Amino acid sequence: xxxxxxxxxxxxxxxxxxxxxxxxxxxxxxxxxxxxxxxxxxxxxxxxxxxxxxxxxxxxxxxxxxxxxxxxxxxxxxxxxxxxxxxxxxxxxxxxxxxxxxxxxxxxxxxxxxxxxxxxxxxxxxxxxxxxxxxxxxxxxxxxxxxxxxxxxxxxxxxxxxxxxxxxxxxxxxxxxxxxxxxxxxxxxxxxxxxxxxxxxxxxxxxxxxxxxxxxxxxxxxxxxxxxxxxxxxxxxxxxxxxxxxxxxxx
Numbered sequence: 001x002x003x004x005x006x007x008x009x010x011x012x013x014x015x016x017x018x019x020x021x022x023x024x025x026x027x028x029x030x031x032x033x034x035x036x037x038x039x040x041x042x043x044x045x046x047x048x049x050x051x052x053x054x055x056x057x058x059x060x061x062x063x064x065x066x067x068x069x070x071x072x073x074x075x076x077x078x079x080x081x082x083x084x085x086x087x088x089x090x091x092x093x094x095x096x097x098x099x100x101x102x103x104x105x106x107x108x109x110x111x112x113x114x115x116x117x118x119x120x121x122x123x124x125x126x127x128x129x130x131x132x133x134x135x136x137x138x139x140x141x142x143x144x145x146x147x148x149x150x151x152x153x154x155x156x157x158x159x160x161x162x163x164x165x166x167x168x169x170x171x172x173x174x175x176x177x178x179x180x181x182x183x184x185x186x187x188x189x190x191x192x193x194x195x196x197x198x199x200x201x202x203x204x205x206x207x208x209x210x211x212x213x214x215x216x217x218x219x220x221x222x223x224x225x226x227x228x229x230x231x232x233x234x235x236x237x238x239x240x241x242x243x244x245x246x247x248x249x250x251x
Contacts, residue, residue: 023076030069031246033223035090037061037119039238041152041229043103050103055238059117059154060096066122068244074131081128081142090225090240091120091150104154107161114157120150121165121225121240125192127173138177144192146171169194169201184210184217198230215250 042052055061066089074082095116102109109115129142146169153162177188191204207221224241 027072029248033244034242036063041236064092084127086125105161140175144171217248
């Protein structure tokens with residue numbers, strides 16, 4: 001899939017590259033977002049009684065605030081993609097007295113024990129994209145390379161287990177934005193996605209924002225990250241979602 005995704009996407013985008021900006025522009029933004037951690041994962045090699053772990057019911061994970069920043073550079077050079085870099089902090093620590101026996105990555109945790117858990121899906125994105133439309137309706141299409149540098153870990157007084165989430169994922173990228181004429185207001189939706197078989201990853205954002213005549217602005221919205229895995233020894237259905245607010249600047 002990786003081998004076919006990039007050439008197909010570029011083949012679709014290149015005929016529209018003439019819609020690039022007529023001037024050089026830089027967009028920066030940053031703010032805070034509050035993720036709620038929900039879902040469960042299961043080691044298929046174990047019975048569901050001990051191998052299935054719920055983020056809320058078993059580990060006590062709830063919600064946590066994190067930071068988000070980005071910079072995008074757009075230019076008037078035909079056929080060359082625009083570039084956006086972004087960093088997202090999404091992690092939480094929790095402590096819970098578990099009410100049943102669970103097992104994870106070779107570690108065994110007994111009912112009644114205090115278990116400290118960490119889940120971290122923080123990541124850095126590098127996105128190359130083309131502007132297919134650039135007027136009061138804006139449409140971008142491209143690809144994102146996402147570097148995860150996180151973990152899932154459990155720790156008790158008698159045992160510990162950890163699964164590193166350290167990998168790179170190629171994702172389709174799209175964004176649609178409607179500017180409300182003469183107001184500075186806009187509404188937008190953006191997302192990254194990849195899927196194959198029972199495995200899927202979706203990161204979607206819906207937002208509303210305002211940009212002043214000097215380029216300074218604010219935006220707020222809702223972000224939802226869904227991870228579905230169905231492999232030989234692992235099944236997972238995880239969601240990380242919540243509201244965010246950011247300050248922006250366009251120059």
